[in-house]
Amino acid sequence: MKKTVAILFACLFAVSAFAQNEAVTLWGELKKQGTVSMDFTLKGMDAEGVVITNEEGKAYLQGDCYRIECGDMLICCDGTSMWMYNNTSEELVIDQDEALPFMKATDVKKDQQGNVNATYVADDITFKVKVSNIKNPGARYEAPFFKIDETTLPEDVIVTDLRD
Numbered sequence: 555m556k557k558t559v560a561i562l563f564a565c566l567f568a569v570s571a572f573a574q575n576e577a578v579t580l581w582g583e584l585k586k587q588g589t590v591s592m593d594f595t596l597k598g599m600d601a602e603g604v605v606i607t608n609e610e611g612k613a614y615l616q617g618d619c620y621r622i623e624c625g626d627m628l629i630c631c632d633g634t635s636m637w638m639y640n641n642t643s644e645e646l647v648i649d650q651d652e653a654l655p656f657m658k659a660t661d662v663k664k665d666q667q668g669n670v671n672a673t674y675v676a677d678d679i680t681f682k683v684k685v686s687n688i689k690n691p692g693a694r695y696e697a698p699f700f701k702i703d704e705t706t707l708p709e710d711v712i713v714t715d716l717r718d
Contacts, residue, residue, distance in 0.1 A: 589694050590615045593687040596624065601678045613685075618651075619700040630700050635717060637702035644708060649716040 591614050598607040611624030618633035626642040631651050638647045662672045670685040704713060 588616060589690055589692075591687075591689055591691050592685050594624075594683055594685045597682045599680045599682075606679065614695060614699070616695050616700070619695075619697075621695075621700055628702065630702050632697065632700045635701075639702055639707070639711075644711045646702065646704065646707065646711055646713045647716065648714070650718065 591612065594611050594613060596607065596609045596611065597605060599605050609625045611622060613623075614621040618631075620629075620631050622629040626640055628637075628639045628641070630637045634651060636649050636651045638649075639645070662670065664670050667686075668688060670688075672683045672685070674681040674683065704711075
């Protein structure tokens with residue numbers, strides 16, 4: 555679960571990459587649009603350069619809320635609380651949103667096609683993230699889209715609530 559959570563956080567920060575370095579303006583523009591969806595690819599390598607994960611996902615942003623779908627993971631944040639659900643291990647971790655920022659982008663670049671490429675390093679793992687297909691879907695998401703309702707999950711899901 556620990557490795558999966560690290561990978562999940564890297565997916566999460568694919569969205570947060572816009573807040574770093576020269577992409578601050580893009581982050582501001584995305585927030586002004588109100589509602590944004592984007593695709594991303596995530597490649598994680600250990601200290602020797604061995605690929606330990608290669609995932610594709612989709613992220614949705616609306617103000618301070620986000621939803622990230624990546625492999626068997628689903629992360630939702632309503633701007634206050636964050637839910638991380640691993641479908642394979644049937645585990646749900648609920649935490650406060652501000653508990654996340656332990657990774658920093660070391661390199662963020664926007665290419666000519668409008669894609670954003672970022673590099674993150676966390677616990678000797680280097681994550682390369684490419685964000686593409688950034689668009690405004692034209693409608694706002696309803697509040698439940700950014701939450702995971704525990705009552706809709708299978709009965710044997712392990713729930714860990716770390717909120718105060």
